[in-house]
Amino acid sequence: MSQLNGSRKRKLVTRALPDVRDDSDELGDALLGGILSQSDDGEEFDDSDDEEEDGEEEDEGSEDEMDGEEELESDEIPSEYGEEDIREQIRNLKTADVESPKGANGRLVKVNGAELPQAATGALGETNTQDDIEDLKPNYTVTTDANGNPRYLYQEIEPGYESDDSDAPATVNTIGEIPLSFYDSYPHIGYDINGKKIMRPAKGEALDALLDSIEVPQGWTGLTDPATGKPLELSREELEVLKKLTRNEVPEEGYDPYPDMVEYFTSKTEIMPLSAAPEPKRRFVPSKHEAKRVMKIVKAIKEGRIKPYRPPEETEDEDPKVKRYDLWADEAPRPDHVMHVPAPKLPPPVHDESYHPPPEYLPDKAERAAWENTDEEDRDREYLSRDHDALRKVPGYDKFVKEKFERCLDLYLAPRVRRSKLNIDPESLLPKLPSPDELRPFPTACSVVFRGHEGRVRSLAIDPSGEYLATGGDDGTVRLWQLRTGRQNWSVKFSGDEAVNVVRWRPGTEAFILAAASGENIFLVSPPIAGKPDVERSSRDVLDAGWGYAATNGASATNGPAKKEAAAKWTRPGPQLEEKGVLVKITVRSTVKVINWHRRGEYFSTVSPQGQSSAIAIHTLSKHLTQLPFRRLKGLAQSAQFHPSKPIFFVATQRTIRSYDLARRELLKILQPGAKWISSFDIHPGGDNLIVGSYDRRLLWHDLDLSTRPYKTLRYHKKAIRAVRFHQGGLPLFADASDDGSLQIFHGKVVGDLMENATIVPLKVLRGHQVRKELGVLDVDWHPKQPWCVSAGADGTCRLWQ
């Protein structure tokens, strides 16, 4: 029994220390002991001494326990579980002892040796069994390393039974959480902790498998342990545990989940107090400290340092009812909800509500009686008309408050239903006019008068920058004026006898070129302007570019079909005029009345009504080339103009206006304004609308999308209309000039929406020009940006209207 005891003791001790370390300690101490310094050793001794003592104490304790157990055992108390367990253990021990009693002994020594190296070695020396000798055979070989020093190469330690490592799992596959199928093509199935291959266990033959299936071994589950690859076998206890787990029971046997409560403090009051001390005074005397603090607060409240209630927030001394911000500062319209029915407005009063109505509205006796006899709710009027011959006799209306109250009730209590009204008020179908404020700005008064021309001023134009005004008149001069001041800057006289019929600026601000027609000659002028030499140079360049073209290509052009007679001659006007800035002179076959530029300033068209086949000419500026697009024209050409955005060309004859597609060379549309003799026309900057002025006093608005007939015919002038003009700078304005000496300004708004027609509102009659020899205002033009217009009068003046 003592031996048993000893072994048990050993076991207990060894358990405290891991074996591997034991081994290494053993070896390390054995070999490195000499290397360690003495003093260190000494210290270690002390330490280990202490440890030993501890261990001994433990040993003793455990021995006591064991003793107790043994006693229990010897007493043969029938506790089967404990007995069996113990017996099992004992059996195990015995077998171990039987197998290597000495080894076990040696182990103990070794263990002790680990703690007391010297003693252990001594002990080792004393207990020299055969096994130990085998063990002591050096498990290393000595070689020399690279430095020539001896190097110990240790053999693999085989953890056998003697290693005492019964708890360690035999082999653990260390491949981790990967499927075992990765190793299917290898003979091994993974590596153990030491890096050794774990070989695939031999698979039984088919017959073996069959046999296995026939006689089911105990604990056979039919599963394979993925870690080892062996068939998984479970013992009965393990199965039991699993079963309990699946049933949500505590797997441990004999565990009581609901133990009786142990009362730490008893619920029973003890009769005898634990302490006999009397109740302390502080339990029943108010705290002085607290009283002091309360007094402090009271004092503070009295002094007003602390307020007992939160005072109302300091309201701004302003009246909250006065609104001080704009609620609609960021207003955004929101469409009404479909189901929303706004409250109907009260109808306006009618005549019989008057304090002094016409006598026929006063009720006669029968009506009065009928009204009085009907129930108050059934009356169609809530009042009876009464007549008062003076305002002072009108009494207060006694049902005023009641009526307002009823209106309130209607507003929040009456269900609202939308009813379609049967009788549509025809006036609601009338177009809604824009308010006068919306129509502004438009020219209202004459601000500048330009005097200087002798005889009529035939034509005028404001340059694209809006600073200068060019005019041409019967005296054969073209004059340039400063628009804002009316000062004449420059003038040139082309010839003595022929009037300047038309002046037109080339569009675009990069060059400053004026086209003027006097008789059969068209002059392209670059008037000198102060302070802008680069503009002047560029305009000269533009005009001179064609000379070179004409020189190089002239020969080839002549042998073409244009052999018979050139449409026009492009020449230099001569040194005097060139000095003045007149750079090009074009001579056509007959008198030119109208010039209109293409929007890009590369082409311009001229119209000479008497010119038969050469009535309309298109001139190309960069090539100094003139083309006659129409071989024959029906009727006398009156005017021609380019479409503001598309390659379309409009030609007005006496009765009709035709539009031609320049790219495809075909007729697009024939407009029939219904006028007897068209004087001029202009195209809306949008390109879809057109105004036409005629000598028979009509001003006609054409919507090109709508019809070939005019959309509106306006006859507000008493005499012929000479010129019509749209504002080109984005304002919805147009003007016409008439022989009755007045200009009329209209608001003509075109909406992009095809469904909506243009809105035309007459705005202003501008009078100021005097009528001379039946002629009033001959031409009109708009400022390119501002709502200003200029007019040329037969009285020799031009006027700027602002």
Place this chain on the structure above:
Amino acid sequence: MARIKKKGQAGQAKNFITRTQAVRKLQISLPDFRRLCIFKGIYPREPRNKKKAAKGSTPSTTFYYTRDIQYLLHEPLLRKFREHKALGKKISKALGRGEVKDAARLEKTQTPRMTLDHIIKERYPTFVDALRDLDDALSMLFLFANLPSTATVPPKTIALCQRLCLEFEHYLITTHALRKSFLSIKGIYYQATIQGQDILWLVPYKFVQRVTGDVDFRIMGTFVEFYTTLLGFVNFRLYNSIGLLYPPKFDAESDERGGELSAFTLEGRGLEEPQKAIEDVPMTNGTAEAPATSTTAQDLADKLATLPQPEDAEAAEAADPPAITPTPADDLTTEAIDTFEPTADDADILPQPLFNSSAEAASLFANTTVWLSRETPRQPLEFLLKAFGCKRVAWDPVLGDGSYTADESDPSITHQIVDRPPLSQSGVPAAAAQPEATEAEVADAPKSRTLPPGHRVPGRVYVQPQWVWDCVNQGRLLRPDLYAPGATLPPHLSPWVKAGKGVYDPAKPLEEQEEEDEAEAAAEDEDEVEGADEGAVDNEGEESEEEEAAPRRRTENPLLDRPEEVEAGEGMDVAAAETSDEEDEDEEEEEWGGLDDEPAAEDLDEAEAERLRHQRELEAEAAGVPLAAIANSSAPKSKAAEARQKADRRRKEQDEELERGMMMMSRKKRKLFEKMRYGNEKKEDEAKRLRAKRRKLEKGKGGGVA
């Protein structure tokens, strides 16, 4: 197979909710629910099928739209209501304990403050929306501004209403946005146009309002609370839009003395300084140094009067600073739009916006200085005159503060508005009145001078108040002699009644409006009933007596149709002569009308006449009366009778035609048509009735004259 639809899960049953359900859902009391509905503008709906909406039950209930109530659930005001309720409980608890002080403190400090600002923004997302809904608000606030304070209407509310209303009036005066006004038996209607929105409201006459027991002031108070918030914001925006500071400076002292409009001083925000100066001129009252004021003010007034249009001149200058050479013709040009007259027939006539420009409104009374007599209603007159350009309105100091001058004999006064019967010179104790007046003069000599009641200042135009209203509605100054004190006024007509087809227009002569044969038929009717009427002569006599008491001359026709303006100072004699001339013309016209009708009457249907005669003969035979007698008696009638018959026949034919047409219509269309016809007929009947009455009146008058 589709899923079977459960009843009451979708459609109307789901879209509508009864009031009880709504109140339960919101967990508030019914009065709170009512308030919330008023604030949020939520109103009951009429479901298309009530039974479906009520899930089968039929008793009548009010329904609300479920989405509306759903949307009320998120209302911040609900929390305030609940807080209020909690506070009420706390206070009642404190009062029950007798802790009055605590209760007072709770009430003072913890009353939740409600603002309706967010609701205004929500209900009126844009300013124009708010303007559109201003009619009711203004009527209500003007009523409350005139109510006496009671327990249910606290004086604070009344003061607030007064302030807001006066501020709004000031805006209208400054911008001249007022368009029309009308004196009705209920009160005074005004119409203003702001940003294209027509706003019509009614102001009661200054009398104590009769309040009956069935008026719940709590409901009205809720409305007033909402409307005051709305008008406050609207005023702020309006003032800012014309560059004025809001709120305008309020002089409590002046208000105490009855200043009303003049208690406010408008201030510009820097830019509008000159305008402010102009506005302020009439606001100063001459209490401090009256004799001096009268001269200086007169000078100033003259200067202002001679200035063409300060704003226009400024604008012109601003627009064009460099050298302008205005020709004499240019002086006449204005910013206004010219009227265009087509010169030939076949032209299109383009519509032009007409009398809408505030410039015209601003110039109506611009050259007048008006004195309001003691008996005239000062507030509406002052407002109206100032809104239409009169810069100098003065009144008796009895009427309150803020008069342009306190001196009734001020020579600058051009018009005096009087509303008292003219006393016959014998009735006035001239000797007694004169010294009295002088005594009064001595007593407060420089301050104010009132003339004796019958006294007339030469060169001044005396008119009754209706003149102002009629001038405003017609857009020009009318002849003052028609409105002279004591004169029988022309009828006052509503400016909102539009003349249309089938609508009776009292301003036009009767003949123009009558249907053909109507007059003859009426004459015939009268002849027939004459015999029967003889018994009821007494009745007629009474009526005619009534009419005698208020004799009426139909003189407004020349007045209304006169295109040229009558100058304010024009002599009355001339005007009277003119009217008489025009009356003659009218008579001539009437004669012509008679001639025109004769050939029509002659055009008889012979066969019909023959048949009738035969019938009469038979009747006579039966009665045993000689035929000649009957023939004689019926002879004068026959013409008119036949005219009537002819008209009858024509009418019958028309009816038949219509009948046939209706047979072809579908039932739905026929119903629609009937409805339309019903409405039209009602209108026509009304017009007919009025015409008949007028005819009778005119006849009676003619008979009286003859």
